[in-house]
Amino acid sequence: MKTGREWFGLVLLDMKLYSISGYGDDGILDSCETYEPIANTWKPCASMNIMRTAADAAVINNTIYVCGGFSDNPSNTCEYYTPNTTPDKWLSIQPMLTERVGLGLVAHDGYLYAIGGYNMNNGLLKSMERYDTLTKQWIPMKNMTNNRYFLGSESFRGRLYVCGGSGDSSAQNTCETYDPITNQWTEIASMINYRSSFKLVAFNDSLYAMGGTNDDGLIDNVEVYDYKTNKWQLTKPMPAKLYGFGV
Known part of the structure; x- marks a missing residue:
């Protein structure tokens, strides 16, 4: 990668890797880069709206979703990005019901599941919530x-x-x-x-x-x-x- 990162999101979409946000030499990141295997090179893609580390990422229907993480505080915000579309930028979706750092974000059967993590109000979490991409709502599970x-x-x-x-x-x-x-x-x-x-x-x-x-x-x-x-x-x-x- 062009930018060293830890606690970042990495997803595969259309035979390309997308490396998203995380923590680097300059602190918390909002940047995104993609690896193209044919050219064997990393290229920048649209930056996120919010810097975040210890978030997680998942893919549903050719769209990348990133949720939670830490910026100034534990976050419940989520963004999505659909490559090769206009506008070429990240857009926001409904925030999760709970702030989550170090969560698991899993795409399954057309839903997003946000699992576990940590926040300052509740400490360590065992809760899970689900996002429906059709109704655009989170519900507790x-x-x-x-x-x-x-x-x-x-x-x-x-x-x-x-x-x-x-x-x-x-x-x-x-x-x-x-x-x-x-x-x-x-x-x-x-x-x-x-x-x-x-x-x-x-x-x-x-x-x-x-x-x-x-x-x-x-x-x-x-x-x-x-x-x-x-x-x-x-x-x-x-x-x-x-x-x-x-x-």
Whole structure:
């Protein structure tokens, strides 16, 4: 990337990577850049309206959404960006019901789910809310079992999965899954490692927990979850110890 970032949003849209906001050498960022694999180069894209770090990003219907994060204070604001359209700028949507820093933002079945995080009024959060892109409204959903801040979150096999994150004292390894049909959270097998500020990624019909940090420091190891056996196992580690990164 042209700008070094941590705690930023990274999404894939139309075979391009978009790196959005975060924290860099000059502080909290509002900038956006996109990677074009054919040209093997990063190019700037429209800057956001608000500088934010520890937000999260997701894609629905060729549109990038970014919610929450921290600027002067924990934020509940959200913006969206549709590349290759006019005007070439970020636009605002309805704010979330709750300010959230270090949240998980997951696109699933045409909805946005904002999960967990932290704010100054409530502390660590176990709450979840859902945004309907048709009605343009947020509604509260069923709480997770555990408070989670800088968690890993992903849509996988018709459900939402959340793992790790900072809990009431330190990084945790617990995981749970949400079924939108029954509106229920169910705990699943805990990860082998305690992790916060890491990435949870669905790939090849499995979930991968990558990197992060815990009481022992930065993490380079990777573990994979098999939903059929409800077990985690270690796989090949990353080449570097990373946290607050994008995948």
